[in-house]
Amino acid sequence: xxxxxxxxxxxxxxxxxxxxxxxxxxxxxxxxxxxxxxxxxxxxxxxxxxxxxxxxxxxxxxxxxxxxxxxxxxxxxxxxxxxxxxxxxxxxxxxxxxxxxxxxxxxxxxxxxxxxxxxxxxxxxxxxxxxxxxxxxxxxxxxxxxxxxxxxxxxxxxxxxxxxxxxxxxxxxxxxxxxxxxxxxxxxxxxxxxxxxxxxxxxxxxxxxxxxxxxxxxxxxxxxxxxxxxxxxxxxxxxxxxxxxxxxxxxxxxxxxxxxxxxxxxxxxxxxxxxxxxxxxxxxxxxxxxxxxxxxxxxxxxxxxxxxxxxxxxxxxxxxxxxxxxxxxxxxxxxxxxxxxxxxxxxxxxxxxxxxxxxxxxxxxxxxxxxxxxxxxxxxxxxxxxxxxxxxxxxxxxxxxxxxxxxxxxxxxxx
Numbered sequence: 413x414x415x416x417x418x419x420x421x422x423x424x425x426x427x428x429x430x431x432x433x434x435x436x437x438x439x440x441x442x443x444x445x446x447x448x449x450x451x452x453x454x455x456x457x458x459x460x461x462x463x464x465x466x467x468x469x470x471x472x473x474x475x476x477x478x479x480x481x482x483x484x485x486x487x488x489x490x491x492x493x494x495x496x497x498x499x500x501x502x503x504x505x506x507x508x509x510x511x512x513x514x515x516x517x518x519x520x521x522x523x524x525x526x527x528x529x530x531x532x533x534x535x536x537x538x539x540x541x542x543x544x545x546x547x548x549x550x551x552x553x554x555x556x557x558x559x560x561x562x563x564x565x566x567x568x569x570x571x572x573x574x575x576x577x578x579x580x581x582x583x584x585x586x587x588x589x590x591x592x593x594x595x596x597x598x599x600x601x602x603x604x605x606x607x608x609x610x611x612x613x614x615x616x617x618x619x620x621x622x623x624x625x626x627x628x629x630x631x632x633x634x635x636x637x638x639x640x641x642x643x644x645x646x647x648x649x650x651x652x653x654x655x656x657x658x659x660x661x662x663x664x665x666x667x668x669x670x671x672x673x674x675x676x677x678x679x680x681x682x683x684x685x686x687x688x689x690x691x692x693x694x695x696x697x698x699x700x701x702x703x704x705x706x707x708x709x710x711x712x713x714x715x716x717x718x719x720x721x722x723x724x725x726x727x728x729x730x731x732x733x734x735x736x737x738x739x740x741x742x743x744x745x746x747x748x749x750x751x752x753x754x755x756x757x758x759x760x761x762x763x764x765x766x767x768x769x770x771x772x773x774x775x776x777x778x779x780x781x782x783x784x785x786x787x788x789x790x791x792x793x794x795x796x797x798x799x800x801x802x803x804x805x806x807x808x809x810x811x812x813x814x815x816x817x818x819x820x821x822x823x824x825x826x827x
Contacts, residue, residue, distance in 0.1 A: 427465060430449055431465055440475075440478055444475045446461070446472045446475050447476040448479070456476075458472040499562075500554060500558065501565070504552070508566070510543065511539060511543075511559075511562065511563070514534070514539055515539065536559040540555070540559055580735070582736075585734040588733070588815050592733065595731050595816070603692065605696075606656065607657040607658065607697045608654050608656055608697070608698055609655045609699045610652070610679070611653060611743045612670050612703075612705075613650070613651040613652075613653065613747050615670075616649050616651065616759060616765065617647075618760065618761060618762070618765070649666045649667070650667050650669060651665075651666055652666070652675070653746055655742055661775075661777055663780045664750070664769055664779050664781045665682065666766075666781075666782070666783045666784070667783070667784040667788070668784075668785075670705055671705060671788050671791055672705055672706070672712035674784070674788055675705060677786065679716075679720050680720060681784060687724070695728075696727070698728065698729065699733065700731075702734070702814075703738075708730060708813070711794035712792075712794055715794055715802055717819055718806075722823070726821060728818070728821075729818050729819075730817045731815070732815040749772045805820070
């Protein structure tokens, strides 16, 4: 009688043993084990190992990177004979330990694991000084240039931090930036032209809301208590900023709602206080982003800008940054300073908001702070007849009609 039970072959038995051994390992040790098995039995083909053992090939590839990192960080072999002397970190193991203790707290690995290098923000001169502070002197204290080579051999690198790039780019982006550059050069050469950058910031709620900052405690150690959750606020304030590019003077105007009327009122409020300091100004260049409340095609906004030009007697030139590139508008850099001042504070009323806004600094100057108490509701729509009049008052750029507009006043200032 033939036995129907088949004994497993040696290859199948070996595979089962390897899978059993892998299941008993964890973390980096498991990944490196899978990588080594893949190299020895599958020719380094992670996909083959995945089919044969059921292991994820991404895990195997990660283990291969970790094995390579371990090989590179291993001490270099001692060179014997007359071919050269030992490297400093090999001849003096304590030096390598001290360098790692200095650099490691200021280092991080590549979060995407695309390389096995570590990146540090310490220079070789700083490491040199730190070793001096630890008592290294004479022949034991290596030069910054030698330390730079040692840091490179120990897999530390200086890495340039790059700015994030906008996610989107329109076909006119490059042309708009070229136009901005040209306008800046033209305005800088004209003593009768004033350049300002304007924009609004996110609404701030008035009430006992936590903004996520920190504050110094009182002498008794008590900490101000915010609401345990954020219910809808009864009142909000919208910060509007006007930054004079030549002097760095910032003006903050707070209102109840962001709309085209609010933009027009803020510009008027700013010029009421600024015109005495700019008596020789005849033209105003306004740099702004392409938001829905202030774009070059928003009818209500254009109507208010024409009213502002006629009221002030200034020639107004609206110059826009490209879509998705508002972070390049200079006034955008001021908001972080304002945020730092009122983080950790309970903005319960307008007086508190004003107090902490006045405490911020930009270019070494405190801002001018104002408030518009007007309650903005529905804006009056622009009729077709009014739009025809608006178009007759605006001169648009031939190449960038939505991003460069000039509005001439009825009675120019200075006549």
